[in-house]
Amino acid sequence: MRHIISLLMENESGALSRVAGLFSARGYNIESLTVAPTEDKTLSRMTIVTSGSDEVIEQIIKQLNKLIDVVKVLDLNDGRYLERELMLVKVKATGAWREEMKRMSDIFRGRIIDVADDTYTIELTGSGSKLDAFLEALDKAALLETVRTGASGIGRGDRILKV
Amino acid sequence: MELTGAEIVIRCLQEENVKFVFGYPGGAVLNIYDEIFKQDLFKHILVRHEQAAVHAADAYARATGQVGVALVTSGPGATNAVTGIATAYMDSIPLVVISGQVPTAAIGQDAFQECDMVGITRHCVKHNFLVKDVKDLACTLKKAFYIASSGRPGPVVVDIPKDVTALSTKFEYPKSVQLRSYNPVIKGHPGQIKKALKLLLEAKRPIIYAGGGVVLGNASDLLTRLVQKLGYPMTNTLMGLGGYPATDRLCLGMLGMHGTLEANMAMHEADVILAVGARFDDRVIGNPAHFFQNPRKIIHIDVDPSSISKRVKVDVPIVGDVKHVLAEMLALLDEMDKGPNAAALKVWWQKIDAWREKKCLNYKRDEKIIKPQYVIEKLWEVTQGDAFVTSDVGQHQMWAAQYYKFDKPRRWINSGGLGTMGVGLPYAMGVQLAYPKAQVACVTGEGSIQMNIQELSTCKQYHLPIKVILLNNRYLGMVRQWQEFFYGNRYSESYMDSLPDFVKLAEAYGHVGMRIERSSDVEGALKEAFAMKDRLVFMDFVTDQTENVFPMVPGGKGLSEMILAEDL
Numbered sequence A: 001m002r003h004i005i006s007l008l009m010e011n012e013s014g015a016l017s018r019v020a021g022l023f024s025a026r027g028y029n030i031e032s033l034t035v036a037p038t039e040d041k042t043l044s045r046m047t048i049v050t051s052g053s054d055e056v057i058e059q060i061i062k063q064l065n066k067l068i069d070v071v072k073v074l075d076l077n078d079g080r081y082l083e084r085e086l087m088l089v090k091v092k093a094t095g096a097w098r099e100e101m102k103r104m105s106d107i108f109r110g111r112i113i114d115v116a117d118d119t120y121t122i123e124l125t126g127s128g129s130k131l132d133a134f135l136e137a138l139d140k141a142a143l144l145e146t147v148r149t150g151a152s153g154i155g156r157g158d159r160i161l162k163v
Numbered sequence B: 001m002e003l004t005g006a007e008i009v010i011r012c013l014q015e016e017n018v019k020f021v022f023g024y025p026g027g028a029v030l031n032i033y034d035e036i037f038k039q040d041l042f043k044h045i046l047v048r049h050e051q052a053a054v055h056a057a058d059a060y061a062r063a064t065g066q067v068g069v070a071l072v073t074s075g076p077g078a079t080n081a082v083t084g085i086a087t088a089y090m091d092s093i094p095l096v097v098i099s100g101q102v103p104t105a106a107i108g109q110d111a112f113q114e115c116d117m118v119g120i121t122r123h124c125v126k127h128n129f130l131v132k133d134v135k136d137l138a139c140t141l142k143k144a145f146y147i148a149s150s151g152r153p154g155p156v157v158v159d160i161p162k163d164v165t166a167l168s169t170k171f172e173y174p175k176s177v178q179l180r181s182y183n184p185v186i187k188g189h190p191g192q193i194k195k196a197l198k199l200l201l202e203a204k205r206p207i208i209y210a211g212g213g214v215v216l217g218n219a220s221d222l223l224t225r226l227v228q229k230l231g232y233p234m235t236n237t238l239m240g241l242g243g244y245p246a247t248d249r250l251c252l253g254m255l256g257m258h259g260t261l262e263a264n265m266a267m268h269e270a271d272v273i274l275a276v277g278a279r280f281d282d283r284v285i286g287n288p289a290h291f292f293q294n295p296r297k298i299i300h301i302d303v304d305p306s307s308i309s310k311r312v313k314v315d316v317p318i319v320g321d322v323k324h325v326l327a328e329m330l331a332l333l334d335e336m337d338k339g340p341n342a343a344a345l346k347v348w349w350q351k352i353d354a355w356r357e358k359k360c361l362n363y364k365r366d367e368k369i370i371k372p373q374y375v376i377e378k379l380w381e382v383t384q385g386d387a388f389v390t391s392d393v394g395q396h397q398m399w400a401a402q403y404y405k406f407d408k409p410r411r412w413i414n415s416g417g418l419g420t421m422g423v424g425l426p427y428a429m430g431v432q433l434a435y436p437k438a439q440v441a442c443v444t445g446e447g448s449i450q451m452n453i454q455e456l457s458t459c460k461q462y463h464l465p466i467k468v469i470l471l472n473n474r475y476l477g478m479v480r481q482w483q484e485f486f487y488g489n490r491y492s493e494s495y496m497d498s499l500p501d502f503v504k505l506a507e508a509y510g511h512v513g514m515r516i517e518r519s520s521d522v523e524g525a526l527k528e529a530f531a532m533k534d535r536l537v538f539m540d541f542v543t544d545q546t547e548n549v550f551p552m553v554p555g556g557k558g559l560s561e562m563i564l565a566e567d568l
């Protein structure tokens, strides 16, 4: 099953490679991994999307906790959570596509953030599956380039991950 | 007053009460070596290869329980140390390895003797640090010692660029460290402990399975009390030997790939297993699918939560320091009016005794040819079971584990997890330095000993009266055994050709050499060697070339599917 794991770690050089290295060394899947400093500059927050059986996920959580730089780990799937990902999509905007792409962007609540003679760049946020759905719906012939940030996750309500 | 980085390193080691630093100098650590020259609070042991420095520090830690310390230069010094570090990591040994690094400004420029030590060792350390600012040096070393020795112990690398050792700062050694991200659990959960006891007392076919965690956690006395109070059978892993007296009736010996019939069968048929500081390794339980065929309940005590339910699903996990948890268990047990199920236990012991009757460690004795098992039996007798025994990796290691009955913890020093050939001699050095008066035997093979034989020179320099017990079968015996059993006798590259004359070699290094070729000479030679209390004696026992280690659970098979000597 797909799991979203959130963790806080010391904002130190090498911390990211320890986490990434753990996943490759132990053969765990990584679908995506995002990391950035938090409001507390000494901490970074990472969101990892992974998949595996319950036993594998349990081991992943334990192994992450074992890393000395990792301060806290939360499996978001243990409760209610929100997931958002940002995607930028460059599409052809010539001929009939110019209207069509604008319409598609509106349907998915995207924003066109760059307009050129032959292309649009659309910004879209949502869960991973919403972004997938957008790409599915798009005329493949018009698709020029995509870039995704990977998912960020946060617990709902009073589920808070903080030191 | 300000101190240089190099002076700070020395001061920190002194603050940590380090007695020995095992090392080898080079450009990046010259400032540190200059400070070593000026002090005499700890002794530096100059090895002949950095791998041996780390192994010796590792053995010092295994034998004493103190953190071992090694010091190596950048680049090749650091990479030579890696096998030693990985070996210590796999067996959870507390080490601090200090490596030199090129100056901070040169890092990343492919400078002379540069290697990314932090990157290279990431997967074989408990943690590692690159110290970029001399102001962080003392605090980092404090953290290194703390991390290495607390929780589940392990090696920590501190990589120090040369300029950091030259720059100065105010020195203050922190009294203690707090890491918000690292808080090893010490006390076990009381509810879990109660549950475990209940399960244990209800057991009809219990077994206590104890690993290296008992030795590392200094919990042998408590384990012994618990086992004896319950009267339950117990078995040790390779790493746990000595954690419970091997000569006691309740001890079934070692389990696993080369475990005894009684230990493996009891483990396989038990209805409740109490695992203490052990990790259900593949060399211990064999094929996990086969292991799961029998329904049973498992209680698992370990400091490392990630060891629990990693390979087998555990019913009652107890995370905590084994010493605390066992003490807690014993206290609770004392309060209870209920004891074990005596009737069931009697039946269980009858079954176990029947397995024992098979005497699976019996071997064909020979009047002339030296049987390797016989050498170990005699070694045990001659040293009155009181020696420190280090070993290399191979058949000789298994025979040492099977036939030397360890009654005390920290006496059996070997590479269990990584299985590193070449550890034996440097391990013996670390032990002999820690206990200069003790009898230290290094059981080895002619393949393994040649992996670090240069250390005979170190032994000479520091007058280490080690007894090298070479079981010389002219084969990479363990490889040969697998080729005999599983590869149709195709002995691909497992014959050791062009062996040196070990007697002359030992003499060339300034030691005593002996060659023993007849069974009847074994005991006398051992007595003679151990009587030479101040000399290293290299004993080349010319042993039966094709002897195999039994029992054996072939790879991929279940614990009860052992090959016994009598089957062949």
Ligand SMILES: Cc1ncc(C[n+]2csc(CCOP(=O)(O)OP(=O)(O)O)c2C)c(N)n1
Pocket: B392, B393, B394, B395, B396, B397, B419, B420, B421, B422, B444, B445, B446, B447, B448, B449, B471, B473, B475, B476, B477, B478, B479
């Ligand atoms: C560094 C290293 N290389 C290879 C091996 C694989 N290996 C395991 S046992 C063994 C043979 C050891 O031969 P020897 O030291 O002569 O001991 P024997 O088995 O004959 O007692 C080998 C090659 C290893 N464990 N370590």
